[in-house]
Amino acid sequence: MEYDRFAEIYDVWTDTASSTSPNLAFYLDAYARTSGVVVELGVGDGRIALAAARQGRAMTGVDLSAVMLRRCRERAERDGISALVTLIEADFRTFVLPEPARLVTLPYHSLGHLTTLEAKRDALRQVHAQLAPGGQFIFDDFLMTPARLAYMRQVHLRAEYRLPNGHDALLWVTSLMDEASQTMRVVTWEDELDASGVLLRRQYRPLSLSWLRPEQARTLLEETGFAVEACYGDFSRTAFDPAQADEQVWVARKGQA
Ligand SMILES: C[S@@+](CC[C@H](N)C(=O)[O-])C[C@H]1O[C@@H](n2cnc3c(N)ncnc32)[C@H](O)[C@@H]1O
Incomplete structure (x- = not known):
């Protein structure tokens, strides 16, 4: 797992990235608006999820890297918020939750770690299966210009x-x-x-x-059963305009049963 080694520089990496401050605020807001189970896929060292837990939000994090998860667990213990944090070592394509989620997120371009359309489709199908009816899925991807x-x-x-x-x-x-x-x-x-x-x-x-092109992202969401609610071009929720956008930020919903 590439991230087991990357974990050593993850703090420096995120501290020096331009998108980490806006994406943190965006996802924290989404977590705060949701009642019920909130799951972050690719939770990593808990950069976003632990910030939510520090605000009192119970969080479930899924990640394939044992080293990233260990860092997340140690930070949660250090901050006295372990009781609010459930961590699951699993792949985006096969994770299974103890109960259906109201919100699943996949922040910081992390769907891109699955490098084929088939693998991404499998992950989105699994997200759909693990959501409660009416639950939301939010992810962002690179906008490659x-x-x-x-x-x-x-x-x-x-x-x-x-x-x-x-x-x-x-x-x-x-x-x-x-x-x-x-x-x-x-x-x-x-x-x-x-x-x-x-x-x-x-x-x-x-x-x-x-990376996905925006039309591929929309097709993948629709093929896997989601209704697209919004696509933003940045983390301030500016409507997506390919000529102006910095990111593609997708908000999708699973239909009611
Ligand atoms: C860019 S980091 C994001 C961490 C955190 N969400 C953040 O925004 O700082 C991507 C994370 O996804 C995890 N990851 C990569 N591929 C994965 C997969 N197939 N299944 C589960 N986790 C995966 C990595 O281990 C890493 O912790």
């Missing part, structure tokens, strides 16, 4: 920070983008430096990701 493709292909110095051992570190990133298959390899490397700036160690942590 020529400008974003070009940006992601560049090498970026993402962050400069101090490691727990006192050494300085630089975190770099670039991506191999395959437009034909709508997949990418996001390659990060962390350089650990000694006091005189000499490279002591370099660690690579690649991630496999993919």
Whole structure:
């Protein structure tokens, strides 16, 4: 599981990403509006789910990475909110909840970790099966534009920070983008430096990701039984306009039985 290694840099990664602050506020609001079981798929280290639990919201988190889940559990314990947090180690395509959910979310482009349309369809079918009648499903995906493709292909110095051992570190990133298959390899490397700036160690942590075009996302939702309620172009709920949008944020509902 790629995220077992990526977990070590996840804090730096999210602290230095432009979309993490708006997506946090958006999903916290959705959780606060829902009464009943709320489930975050790809809960990771609990960046969003634990913020909701700190506000008193009971949360269920699903993730395939044992290391990310361990971080989430340790943070919940440290903050004294374990009683509000249920964690399930499972895949998006096969997770089973103890009771049907009123809201399932899949934040931060995480559906993209399933890199084929078939796998994404299986995940959406499973989300639909695990929702209560009338329940909501919310997810966001990359909106891949020529400008974003070009940006992601560049090498970026993402962050400069101090490691727990006192050494300085630089975190770099670039991506191999395959437009034909709508997949990418996001390659990060962390350089650990000694006091005189000499490279002591370099660690690579690649991630496999993919993206949907908006019309594919709508078709997948409809094929798997959802009614689309809204598509936003950002986390402020601006109506989706392909010429202006930064993201694709989908809100869908399972019909009443
Ligand atoms: C980008 S992180 C999102 C974490 C958190 N939701 C957030 O917004 O910070 C994606 C998470 O999805 C998990 N993940 C990736 N593929 C998965 C799969 N097939 N099934 C379950 N979890 C998966 C990873 O382990 C990782 O924790």
